[in-house]
Amino acid sequence: MTHYIIRRLLFAVPTLIAISFILFALLDLAPNDPTGQLPLTIPAEAREQIRESLGLGEAFHIRYAKWMEQFFVNEPLNLIERAFGVEIGASEERLRVRSWATRSPVVDLIIERLPQTLWVVGLSYLIGILIAIPIGIVSAYRQYSWFDQLGTFVSMIGFSVPTFFTGLLAIIVFSVTLQWLPSIYDTTHRVTDLSSFWVQIKQMAMPVMVLALFNAAQISRFMRAAVLDNLTQDYVRTARAKGLRERIVLFIHVLRNSLIPVVTLIALGIPTVFGGAIITEKIFRVNGIGELLITAIQGADIPLVQTLSFLFAVLIVIFNLIADVLYGILDPRIRYG
Amino acid sequence: STTALAERGRDGQLKILYWQAVSTVNPYLSGGTKDIEAASLVLEPLARYDETGTMTPALAADIPTVENGGVAADLMSITWPLRQDIVWSDGTPFTAADVVFSAEYCLNEEMGCNPLSSFTDVTKVEALDDHTVRINFGVAKPFPYGPFVGSTSPILQKAQFETCTGAKAQTCTEQNFRPIGTGPFKVDEFRANDVIIFSANENYREPDKPAFATVTFKGGGDATSAARAVLSTGEFDYAWNLQIEPEVLEQMVANGKGQVVAGFGTMVERLVVNQTNNSPDLSKDKRSLHLDGTNPHPFLSDPAVSRALSLAIDRQILVDFGYGAAGQATCNVLPAPPVYASNANDACMTQNIEEANRILDEAGWLPGDDGVRERDGVRLSILYQTSTNSVRQGTQALIKQMWGQIGVETELRNIDAAVFFGGDPASPDTYMKFYADIQMYTNNFDGVDPEAYMANWRCSEIPGPENQWLGGNIARACNAEYDALAAEMAVTASLDERAAIGKRMNDIIVQNQYVIPLIWRARVSAHANTLKGVRVNPWDSELWNIADWHR
Amino acid sequence: MPAAQSSDLTAPSRGLQRHRSLWMDVWLAFRNHTGALVGAGVFIAISLAVALGPLIHTVDPHYLDILAKNEGPSLKHPMGTDNLGRDTLAQVLAGGRISLAVGFTAMMIALVLGTLVGVLAGYFRQIDGLLMRLTDMFLALPLLPLLLVVIMLFRDSLRAAFGPETGIFLLVVFIIGITSWMQTARIVRGDVLALREREFVTAARSIGTRRRRIITRHILPNVLSPIMVSATLGIANAIITESALSFLGLGFPPDFPTWGRLLFDGANFISVTPERVLWPGLAISLTVLSVNYIGDGLRDALDPRLRGA
Amino acid sequence: MPPEPTPLVAVENLTKHFPILRGVFRREVGSVRAVDGLDFAIHPRETLGLVGESGCGKSTVGRMILRLYAPTAGRVRFRGEDITALQGEALRQLRPHMQMIFQDPQDSLNPRMTVGSIVGEPLREHGAAAGAALRERVEALLDAVGLDPAFANRYPHEFSGGQRQRIGVARALALNPEFVVCDEPIAALDVSIQAQVVNLLKELQERLGLTYLFISHDLRMVRHVADRVAVMYLGKIVELATSDALYEEPLHPYTRALLSAVPTHDPEREATRKRIILEGDVPSPAAPPPGCRFSTRCPVAVAECSERAPEWRTLRPGHQVACHLAE
Amino acid sequence: MSRAAGRSPVLSVRELCTRFRIQGGGLVHAVNGISFDLHAGELLGVVGESGSGKSVTMLSLLKLLPMPPAEIASGQALLDGEDLLALNPARLRHVRGAKVGFIFQDPMASLNPVLSVGYQLTEPLRLHLGLGRRAARRRAAALLEGVGIPAAESRLGDFPHQFSGGMRQRVMIAMALACDPKVLIADEPTTALDATIQAQILDLLQRLRRERGMAIVWITHDLGVVAGLADRVMVMYGGQAVERADVRSLYARPQHPYTRSLLRALPKLEGGSSGERLASIPGQPPTLVQAPDACSFAPRCAHAFARCRAENPALAPVTEGHEVACWYDADAGVPRAA
Numbered sequence A: 001m002t003h004y005i006i007r008r009l010l011f012a013v014p015t016l017i018a019i020s021f022i023l024f025a026l027l028d029l030a031p032n033d034p035t036g037q038l039p040l041t042i043p044a045e046a047r048e049q050i051r052e053s054l055g056l057g058e059a060f061h062i063r064y065a066k067w068m069e070q071f072f073v074n075e076p077l078n079l080i081e082r083a084f085g086v087e088i089g090a091s092e093e094r095l096r097v098r099s100w101a102t103r104s105p106v107v108d109l110i111i112e113r114l115p116q117t118l119w120v121v122g123l124s125y126l127i128g129i130l131i132a133i134p135i136g137i138v139s140a141y142r143q144y145s146w147f148d149q150l151g152t153f154v155s156m157i158g159f160s161v162p163t164f165f166t167g168l169l170a171i172i173v174f175s176v177t178l179q180w181l182p183s184i185y186d187t188t189h190r191v192t193d194l195s196s197f198w199v200q201i202k203q204m205a206m207p208v209m210v211l212a213l214f215n216a217a218q219i220s221r222f223m224r225a226a227v228l229d230n231l232t233q234d235y236v237r238t239a240r241a242k243g244l245r246e247r248i249v250l251f252i253h254v255l256r257n258s259l260i261p262v263v264t265l266i267a268l269g270i271p272t273v274f275g276g277a278i279i280t281e282k283i284f285r286v287n288g289i290g291e292l293l294i295t296a297i298q299g300a301d302i303p304l305v306q307t308l309s310f311l312f313a314v315l316i317v318i319f320n321l322i323a324d325v326l327y328g329i330l331d332p333r334i335r336y337g
Numbered sequence B: 001s002t003t004a005l006a007e008r009g010r011d012g013q014l015k016i017l018y019w020q021a022v023s024t025v026n027p028y029l030s031g032g033t034k035d036i037e038a039a040s041l042v043l044e045p046l047a048r049y050d051e052t053g054t055m056t057p058a059l060a061a062d063i064p065t066v067e068n069g070g071v072a073a074d075l076m077s078i079t080w081p082l083r084q085d086i087v088w089s090d091g092t093p094f095t096a097a098d099v100v101f102s103a104e105y106c107l108n109e110e111m112g113c114n115p116l117s118s119f120t121d122v123t124k125v126e127a128l129d130d131h132t133v134r135i136n137f138g139v140a141k142p143f144p145y146g147p148f149v150g151s152t153s154p155i156l157q158k159a160q161f162e163t164c165t166g167a168k169a170q171t172c173t174e175q176n177f178r179p180i181g182t183g184p185f186k187v188d189e190f191r192a193n194d195v196i197i198f199s200a201n202e203n204y205r206e207p208d209k210p211a212f213a214t215v216t217f218k219g220g221g222d223a224t225s226a227a228r229a230v231l232s233t234g235e236f237d238y239a240w241n242l243q244i245e246p247e248v249l250e251q252m253v254a255n256g257k258g259q260v261v262a263g264f265g266t267m268v269e270r271l272v273v274n275q276t277n278n279s280p281d282l283s284k285d286k287r288s289l290h291l292d293g294t295n296p297h298p299f300l301s302d303p304a305v306s307r308a309l310s311l312a313i314d315r316q317i318l319v320d321f322g323y324g325a326a327g328q329a330t331c332n333v334l335p336a337p338p339v340y341a342s343n344a345n346d347a348c349m350t351q352n353i354e355e356a357n358r359i360l361d362e363a364g365w366l367p368g369d370d371g372v373r374e375r376d377g378v379r380l381s382i383l384y385q386t387s388t389n390s391v392r393q394g395t396q397a398l399i400k401q402m403w404g405q406i407g408v409e410t411e412l413r414n415i416d417a418a419v420f421f422g423g424d425p426a427s428p429d430t431y432m433k434f435y436a437d438i439q440m441y442t443n444n445f446d447g448v449d450p451e452a453y454m455a456n457w458r459c460s461e462i463p464g465p466e467n468q469w470l471g472g473n474i475a476r477a478c479n480a481e482y483d484a485l486a487a488e489m490a491v492t493a494s495l496d497e498r499a500a501i502g503k504r505m506n507d508i509i510v511q512n513q514y515v516i517p518l519i520w521r522a523r524v525s526a527h528a529n530t531l532k533g534v535r536v537n538p539w540d541s542e543l544w545n546i547a548d549w550h551r
Numbered sequence C: 001m002p003a004a005q006s007s008d009l010t011a012p013s014r015g016l017q018r019h020r021s022l023w024m025d026v027w028l029a030f031r032n033h034t035g036a037l038v039g040a041g042v043f044i045a046i047s048l049a050v051a052l053g054p055l056i057h058t059v060d061p062h063y064l065d066i067l068a069k070n071e072g073p074s075l076k077h078p079m080g081t082d083n084l085g086r087d088t089l090a091q092v093l094a095g096g097r098i099s100l101a102v103g104f105t106a107m108m109i110a111l112v113l114g115t116l117v118g119v120l121a122g123y124f125r126q127i128d129g130l131l132m133r134l135t136d137m138f139l140a141l142p143l144l145p146l147l148l149v150v151i152m153l154f155r156d157s158l159r160a161a162f163g164p165e166t167g168i169f170l171l172v173v174f175i176i177g178i179t180s181w182m183q184t185a186r187i188v189r190g191d192v193l194a195l196r197e198r199e200f201v202t203a204a205r206s207i208g209t210r211r212r213r214i215i216t217r218h219i220l221p222n223v224l225s226p227i228m229v230s231a232t233l234g235i236a237n238a239i240i241t242e243s244a245l246s247f248l249g250l251g252f253p254p255d256f257p258t259w260g261r262l263l264f265d266g267a268n269f270i271s272v273t274p275e276r277v278l279w280p281g282l283a284i285s286l287t288v289l290s291v292n293y294i295g296d297g298l299r300d301a302l303d304p305r306l307r308g309a
Numbered sequence D: 001m002p003p004e005p006t007p008l009v010a011v012e013n014l015t016k017h018f019p020i021l022r023g024v025f026r027r028e029v030g031s032v033r034a035v036d037g038l039d040f041a042i043h044p045r046e047t048l049g050l051v052g053e054s055g056c057g058k059s060t061v062g063r064m065i066l067r068l069y070a071p072t073a074g075r076v077r078f079r080g081e082d083i084t085a086l087q088g089e090a091l092r093q094l095r096p097h098m099q100m101i102f103q104d105p106q107d108s109l110n111p112r113m114t115v116g117s118i119v120g121e122p123l124r125e126h127g128a129a130a131g132a133a134l135r136e137r138v139e140a141l142l143d144a145v146g147l148d149p150a151f152a153n154r155y156p157h158e159f160s161g162g163q164r165q166r167i168g169v170a171r172a173l174a175l176n177p178e179f180v181v182c183d184e185p186i187a188a189l190d191v192s193i194q195a196q197v198v199n200l201l202k203e204l205q206e207r208l209g210l211t212y213l214f215i216s217h218d219l220r221m222v223r224h225v226a227d228r229v230a231v232m233y234l235g236k237i238v239e240l241a242t243s244d245a246l247y248e249e250p251l252h253p254y255t256r257a258l259l260s261a262v263p264t265h266d267p268e269r270e271a272t273r274k275r276i277i278l279e280g281d282v283p284s285p286a287a288p289p290p291g292c293r294f295s296t297r298c299p300v301a302v303a304e305c306s307e308r309a310p311e312w313r314t315l316r317p318g319h320q321v322a323c324h325l326a327e
Numbered sequence E: 001m002s003r004a005a006g007r008s009p010v011l012s013v014r015e016l017c018t019r020f021r022i023q024g025g026g027l028v029h030a031v032n033g034i035s036f037d038l039h040a041g042e043l044l045g046v047v048g049e050s051g052s053g054k055s056v057t058m059l060s061l062l063k064l065l066p067m068p069p070a071e072i073a074s075g076q077a078l079l080d081g082e083d084l085l086a087l088n089p090a091r092l093r094h095v096r097g098a099k100v101g102f103i104f105q106d107p108m109a110s111l112n113p114v115l116s117v118g119y120q121l122t123e124p125l126r127l128h129l130g131l132g133r134r135a136a137r138r139r140a141a142a143l144l145e146g147v148g149i150p151a152a153e154s155r156l157g158d159f160p161h162q163f164s165g166g167m168r169q170r171v172m173i174a175m176a177l178a179c180d181p182k183v184l185i186a187d188e189p190t191t192a193l194d195a196t197i198q199a200q201i202l203d204l205l206q207r208l209r210r211e212r213g214m215a216i217v218w219i220t221h222d223l224g225v226v227a228g229l230a231d232r233v234m235v236m237y238g239g240q241a242v243e244r245a246d247v248r249s250l251y252a253r254p255q256h257p258y259t260r261s262l263l264r265a266l267p268k269l270e271g272g273s274s275g276e277r278l279a280s281i282p283g284q285p286p287t288l289v290q291a292p293d294a295c296s297f298a299p300r301c302a303h304a305f306a307r308c309r310a311e312n313p314a315l316a317p318v319t320e321g322h323e324v325a326c327w328y329d330a331d332a333g334v335p336r337a338a
């Protein structure tokens, strides 16, 4: 197992390097320029200087190397400094990846966006899981019952209707008509007491539910399939032959086995939490990381796009690994294999 | 609330929604209206325009004129007297040094100053004393109110920005995100492209203002949902730039939570008619290039064609479809201020298909087999481009159909706004490159004086590789009479004479169909019924009088 | 070889059982799956409507009848009109053609790529590692930024080569296809790995069957079931992705109706003319739903375990 | 006992080690010694039985002879010709002469091909027949194995286990092979159907003069079909003799244990019969015990057994054994 | 039968019928009126070819079949006078594992791969015997020791895949024996195992039976296996018992043509390969889609005559303790008198 993890880690490195290169190169090809937004009156030499101050104007490979250094050395150092309040080396001198649109360090922008992303997207993922797993279990256990049929239908609806539509519908119903919930998320809201907590709940309600519906739809399908698979296994019959209660058969014998693929699937989905849910964030103005990415794309803020994309790639690779490790932890056949 | 209870911050929180989120609070670094207007809560210029277009002093004690001696008789300098009672929000006094610094800040070439055009011909800015500043020009400036008038070029605090000049300006995140100002509010929290929290500036010069203790300035989303948040759900007090189909807006207003306000400035949605040949078969060094008139457009250089195109358009339909009360049909590129508005071209206000057809018939453009007019093998087939925006695409579709009625074939193309208006010299899709026959966009000018704006149509302003495509004469029209008028305007001081010249210039552009004006557009915003004191201002920041807003 | 009938080997008598083909069996099993049958019915109805509808409802979807804007349902405009006076029904029909074409073509691309990579990786051990790392890499590549660049880079050349509509169509289809083959590849590889250890593959090798034929004759038909399921999921996925692209302004040009685009454009008018979102929304959901049910049915029908020996 | 003509198949020092890859760099840390240095010969028209417990390497032997696995060491001769190193087309040309019948009749038939195309596949692959001739030949083959030729259009899942195994036999016979490896062809079948298949195999052998390597763990059935029997334990042959000799006088303790474990269907005899119950499990072929591989479970083992590997001795004419203690 | 005479059976099954509802509305009549008695300390062998309903019969007793599609149409299964088929689920659970133990064919699939062997072993102990965690573990270790797994204590934490096939089957046996059940049902427990391991397991079960006096039902399709093991044998065909007899009597004088064919199909260990053919049973087993209204073996029977195709014979005694369901008198070579 340990060997396996190490091996996977070793493979992850070239994969990430390849991805970083592809991302950097592709985005570098994009016909955009930080000086594109500058007024036309600025002379060409000044433009050139500005480009250089933003780290452009050098050969491709040097820029790539610098970017990698910024990503893997400078920014982590900055984060450590920020977290522990220490100063390591000449922190002022360190070159940072800067957004072209705001001229501020990309990492700061990302950190600013994390709380609402985690609150809304993370919570919706969690709620989605919490809804999906029981539904999946019951659907499988009572296969072809009305509950199963309904669950199948609802989850397919949840999967097939675009979130921009469900989101808008929710706003029209809950914000415009009923006036119960705010349609715009306040990212600066702080929870200090019960009433502000209530406000937070209210403002999260719609985006979280819209997303949770979508997530739950997928996970419950998987859960159902996994439980169905295991219910027909011989060991279930053995467990019953021992005189165990159905509850125990289901929750100890079947669930353990069924959760193995589902847990890894859930782990694989976690990067999407960090990636945000672009459309939902945009509709409810949650302004999380997904929104940051789409603004960056639309504004052709290449450094921000590069960094965010690569960050997602890193997360995906890491969580792929975590999913594998989880698989091993949950499944003794692999743990001791 | 009543004015009797005149106490700062008495009305609590004000919530403003700009669907384009603010990316910086330093207007010198951004040309984006959203950024400039957000900054106008904090940073103030010497003078600004009110909603009628009249210049009013802000940080200046008075508006300098030739009459009061503030503007030199030779028009080579302007001397601004500054108010003595102003302090920055950090409590330090505002002095002439700050003004001088702000000018140097922008004039530093390495810095990439956005409102650089306001500083054209400025040679030197000097502090005559602590509260007097003189701006010297290299040429005679009949209209010397470029620098520090209006919210595009406000005054920065020297103490804060001193270390942030030149190339470093770009990376001074703290300063750019939280500038210290003299305005009614100060920045408490800035989240790029998301939200800004302002709070009332305790050191603001009027003790009873602003009425709001805090301002939440939220960004993101789209115009429709922004309007919904003000008009339908009442979550926000003010929403900006609502270019939305009128029927949708009407529905929202019917909810009774707020109202829509519009202010007509100089914005004109227009078709720019390419005077040069832009055929994709041409090589890069010929395509859409003026080449001293040797590269004319195969059919748009024929005035008959472009006149017919203009006549075939029913502008009122376009207004009804996409603008409603926020637009008026127009036949001028210079519709305002009123003194400049010409009425020589009003014939185009009504659609006249027969007349258009007659003109084309007469000019020898006859319908071919497929109904498309042609002459000598040249077909009237137009590539018509604009930026991506649902109202613009609707307009495109409508115009395409109208032109179809006079036997003109149209291919539509829309380009992402960031690319279309972006300045990348390498991109073939910018409006400056103009690799199309006709393109549509809106243009206007800051303030009330059209001189710089009208100067755009001079022959020397034709974009091309030699000026990195940076000219303003997008239509690539060259008219000697026009150039002469432009030169005359630059040395004319009298408003009446300037107006006459301006009208004449407008007529030349329109009558030669370099530009086909369509709609005079208003700035449209919405505010809650409870919000009082909003005076929508098309000449300056919409939030120019936010200090007076109250409930 | 002498063909003498041995006496103690009794063969079931001739012609007792009518000959049935594999596909007949699949169809029989499929027919017993109510959900799949309803799904197939709905899907066929939608496809027929989209294919033949414009022949019956002959209104030009691009024609602007500005005087008849924002109309409710009427005989002339059964689904009403939009704010430019375009006929909603005609647009839904035209949009359906594109959405379905996008769904189908993108699915085909993803399928062919996924199957190819999966089969190669599963069958040829030497390139397995390489291909799987490649798959991992594609899985880790973020879709959106990639999209941006690809659109920026290739929009014009494609537009020049194929015209504005076909060009974007190719681009969208290509992008959706190239970013959604990985799951199929993984599933197929897993199945192929298991299949190549099956005895009938060894049997084929012992006969001297060439590798190419082993793959096409023995491996491919047996991974059909997961491929088919991927296919149905792929169609649904592509239709949804296209609509999301429209929402983000990265899809087809605005005057080019697709269901996603119609839904998105209509969304602002939801309280003015609700039909504008109702119909395209319904069309997307019904299609995705029906295709999903078809996939469920196909999976059951193609699985010999479920079909019963 | 058959006379000793030149063997049809002969293996010398036949060895197969499957590498075990471990660690970060997937280095080879050891190997599964599935087959470890076998020598034996199969004569024309005879049936050599190969018995042993699961995992002892029987299938691996069969597959190496057919060159479905490349041997790690040793050589395989077919009709006197060394085929160990044959590759590509040359190997393909050899295929028609040696065929295989598989253990699992369900698994060895492609569920998505008709019986006709399954049986016809070798003919088409080797260009032996096409079109109408092919159809005719397939029908003749089906007929020969006792299946209705009309079944050619059906699919494997429509047949019973015994019928499926006949399809497998028909496929193996399509190219008129001389040598057939039967890899547990009856293990997955019911008792009554086993008889059908075994009868068929015997009949075909007589009629076509086939030579079989009959792999099985069912000693009763091997006794019934095989002329000579080889007993394998953990990758090695421990005893090889004619079946009469082997069953009547087993020399190796393992053979004896195996034979004693075979149930008879006579309750009287069963009641009195003494079974030799071996202790423990078969060791892993990745780490076979030193010396005699059976020493860990052998009821009669002496110290020498776990130190020195017994040599391959011919104790009686045609009866070979690898045991220090065998007399 | 001498040994059981006079004593009342521990398990008495009467006229058990089990059917499966299949897709498309059809029925599979898997078990059609099986009856048998099982006495303490007795080993009953149940023999028949694949699909003859052996497993379904036994699984029906404890309702371990998936229901639906399975349904127990009729019958009784009296365990100590209590009808198992009429028990409510809660009561039934007290019988499962406690009074009746089950060993299944495939030892790998029948153990839960993600739970430790110790856990799976202690489960019935804690449930039925109310043992505490510690006590249950001690007992579990003893059980494993009892089935011949060395160092049992240390292996409790291991997972099934860490055991070899034979050891797994021993774990299964230990689990089935955990609560000292009165009846042990072994469904082909050695079919998946090698000859020498199979011998080990057979030996073990024989010993346990002697020690504990359990009643055992042993399902197999190999007549050879039960010959040395069983006291009595029941031969099944098409969901029915076609012959039931004392083991010696059955092997010495098989009555039913099916039993005879089965015996003849077995090759003999002694005698050698004389080139003679084994007797095989021609034709196919019945499809069971119809309830039997005639002898289900008739289509494959060499002795079948008109009556066989019209009437379904019931089990009838031919000698003391030997019953057969056949219209043909094999000994006499003529049809039985009506």
Ligand SMILES: Nc1ncnc2c1ncn2[C@@H]1O[C@H](COP(=O)(O)OP(=O)(O)OP(=O)(O)O)[C@@H](O)[C@H]1O
Pocket: D018, D032, D033, D034, D052, D053, D054, D055, D056, D057, D058, D059, D060, D061, D217, D285
């Ligand atoms: N492809 C392979 N890679 C690694 N090890 C293998 C491979 N094939 C077989 N082995 C190992 O080689 C040994 C012998 O396997 P083989 O299949 O020849 O046994 P067998 O005697 O045929 O067993 P069975 O009766 O179960 O078929 C086993 O330990 C098996 O695990």
Ligand SMILES: Nc1ncnc2c1ncn2[C@@H]1O[C@H](COP(=O)(O)OP(=O)(O)OP(=O)(O)O)[C@@H](O)[C@H]1O
Pocket: E020, E021, E022, E028, E030, E048, E049, E050, E051, E052, E053, E054, E055, E056, E057, E069, E221, E287, E288
């Ligand atoms: N879930 C089911 N659905 C339909 N029919 C079934 C089901 N389970 C078993 N049967 C049928 O019931 C009959 C008896 O099956 P059973 O498993 O008892 O046979 P068996 O004698 O145990 O055979 P084997 O020796 O193969 O285990 C068979 O015809 C089988 O097809």
Ligand SMILES: [Mg+2]
Pocket: D058, D059, D060, D183, D184
């Ligand atoms: Mg084998």
Ligand SMILES: [Mg+2]
Pocket: E054, E055, E056, E187
């Ligand atoms: Mg069974």
